[in-house]
Amino acid sequence: MRDFSYLRATSTDAARQAAALPGAMLLAGGTTLIDLAKCGVAEPDTLVDITHLKGLDRIAVDERGATIGALARMGHVADHADIKSRFPAISEALWQAASAQIRNMATIGGNLMQRTRCPYFRDPANFAACNKRVSGSGCSAIGGVTRGHAVLGTSEACIAMYPGDLATALVAFDATVHLGERKLLVDDFFLLPGTTPDREHAIEPGEMITAIAIPGSAAARRSTYLKIRDRQSYEFAAASAAVGIEFEADGRTIRDLRVALGGVATKPWRVRAVEDALKGKVLEPETVRAASLLAVEGAVDHGANHYKIELAPRVVARAILKLGETA
């Protein structure tokens, strides 16, 4: 790991200013950044440590929704009683992510800045070509080993999969990210790779995530996060779904539905086609399975990741039907 200078921020403003300087980066839990610095992917000149800032780790929940400070840690949010009762999909996405140790370190703000696990991205010593690391250098994944790569939202420049669980649940429930005064939908915070895969987030130099806000809703209250993976725990998703549902008074007709996919796309992937196809319908296994196929409309595989196109709709259908059973 290349050396850097270390600065401990004493205020949010000071942190923003220091991190706006060339070569400077914000350091929170460090679970992505220190790892990538060891890989030679991140090469900061200065790290601005924000973990000693006070008051940015608050979790506030009421009927209108939840506001979670950027420095709240994943494990604390996952175990928060009101998050568990009002936003089960958020809690489940968090406790099924990473390990207990990493969840104690990793912050909610840092979680949104998590980078892809594409092995070519993580290995600059052996793979010089990576458009995410060096714009215009090419893509080593295309034509390489692609089992973990995305099938949705890809471009000719990049097929790296977005690996996070939390953000998948956040986009399902219209959460916003607060960059100080500026507020953005989490869905708009994450960018498609297009021709500029090196730019992943709609965050500008001098900006810092201060909080996320999740509106309360009946669908968020009756929600779940279903994660399917190669091993049962401590693994990224092969495919996952964040789903929330609200029924009409009859308990069978779907009034509101939220569906987002993880583990299969280049960013957290809201699938409104599935939601629209099922709203107003009675929850029946055949109807749900047919509509869930819309989740992977437009999917493109690169050989070894073809299974994700078959798997993702099944995960969506199973998650929706599971919520129906608890009616």
Add this chain to the structure above:
Amino acid sequence: MTKIPVHLDINGRHHELQIEPRVTLLDALRERLGLTGTKKGCDHGQCGACTVHIDGERVLACLTLAAQAEGRAITTIEGLAREGELHPVQAAFLERDAFQCGYCTPGQIMSAVACIREGHAGSDEEIREYMAGNLCRCGAYPHIVAAVRQAAQEFAS
């Protein structure tokens, strides 16, 4: 790069170091302070061998900069036993034969102590889930689960 002064509170003892900012807590413990009980496995946050407690919570020393840990209370495996008496989790690991080569064991034990304290050791299934961040390449998992369950029951009674 210029070295910086870092003050660390480890197992109740105060240490003052002059280190490069890039030095992780793991390297500071092992290479500077001779506290080699904390192990270096993958050095990328994937194996859990370097698990220590900071302010009572389990974290990975390999992804924590030593400078970040300043002002926090750090506990390593060396700080677990009290007055020559093994910590109940250490005793349970011995009793249940919860290791083979032993390399992952300090991390397993530090993780288990926190797992029980968090209230995440209520069933074998929950123990497996909340101990998943600690890999054991010898595959001693069934005995590790048994040791954690036994220690959790001792704490509960």
